[in-house]
Amino acid sequence: MIIEIGLVIFIIANVIGSYIIWNLYIKCDRLEQWVDSTYLQIQDVLQDMKNLDTIGAFESDDEVGATFKALQETLNKLDTITEE
Numbered sequence: 001m002i003i004e005i006g007l008v009i010f011i012i013a014n015v016i017g018s019y020i021i022w023n024l025y026i027k028c029d030r031l032e033q034w035v036d037s038t039y040l041q042i043q044d045v046l047q048d049m050k051n052l053d054t055i056g057a058f059e060s061d062d063e064v065g066a067t068f069k070a071l072q073e074t075l076n077k078l079d080t081i082t083e084e
Contacts, residue, residue, distance in 0.1 A: 039078040046071045
């Protein structure tokens, strides 16, 4: 009788633990996909800005150049996140 009760408790704990692990895996996967898509979008925006600025006048400008630098820094930060 004690063995059956212990077995039932063990099975219930395993089912709950499996659900928790599965749920956390799904959330982690969604977060990875979000980071990857954000990285690609920022990379595309930076590339589009560089394509529009063929002579480099905007990139060297103080105000607009700050945007170029901010996008590049964001890409570098996301690089370190996605490489880990």
